[in-house]
Amino acid sequence: MKVVDLKPNGRNLPVTNDNKHEYIQLMSEHKMTNSVRQQIDHFLKGLHEMVPPSLLALFDDKELELLISGLPEIDIEDLKANTEYHNYTSATEQVQWFWKVLTEFSQEQRAWFLQFATGTSRVPVEGFKGLVGMRGPQKFSLHRAFGADRLPSAHTCFNQLDLPEYPSEEVLREKLLQAVSEGHSGFGFA
Known part of the structure; x- marks a missing residue:
């Protein structure tokens, strides 16, 4: 010692x-x-x-990461296959909207989302089954949050997104895009 x-x-x-x-x-x-x-x-x-x-x-750290690694190819179907749900199911309306909205995001917006939700804009070499959290291997998880007026929030140490139960796909799209575009750069608040 x-x-x-x-x-x-x-x-x-x-x-x-x-x-x-x-x-x-x-x-x-x-x-x-x-x-x-x-x-x-x-x-x-x-x-x-x-x-x-x-x-x-x-360059700042995020720009340098993109210069070195390039814009990642983010396979939403792979992410979907490696997601756990808490107080939501894969059949819940908000979850269906969430996946549809992510599919419609550009690659840059998907990278922002990944940075926002996991702390990195890179996909693990073995795909999303290889995501690592602070406790070792840890899948992406989608948690029901309350307060439809709130933005989604993320816990990057756990690869966790807290998604409020929004009343429509349009509201979900607007709130998710606002959160990832304003909060993808690290220890910030949107």
Whole structure:
């Protein structure tokens, strides 16, 4: 076991209700960057040998992902075959509308949807049966939500979409498109 000070003399400072947010911020920074700093530095050194940092700086992370991977081919039938339903069934009217609307989306809108619902715009190599969540393999799931005036919401760690019980296909289309177009870029709210 190794003790790492997240801030000067951190090992001697108790985590309290007053400083818990700072602790979480520092712990997250440590886990995601500081603890793997050497690997990140080596990766960036190799990347910058091929592509100058000034050219990479022109793009945000989503644009860079699309440049590297291209626009994915998203097979709605494969997603449908690998979906679990909670308080909905595959025969529920709203679920039927949902699949119809997704089928009518352009490839770009489907990529937005995938990013919104799963946290990535890429389809796993083995198709949607290979989706992974925070607990390992985890299928896409569609959950009934309440409040037809609300937008759909997503839990990307669980590949979960909470879909309100909308009164019509048109309302579902409008709300889903608004949610994915405004909320596909990460930790945001639509």
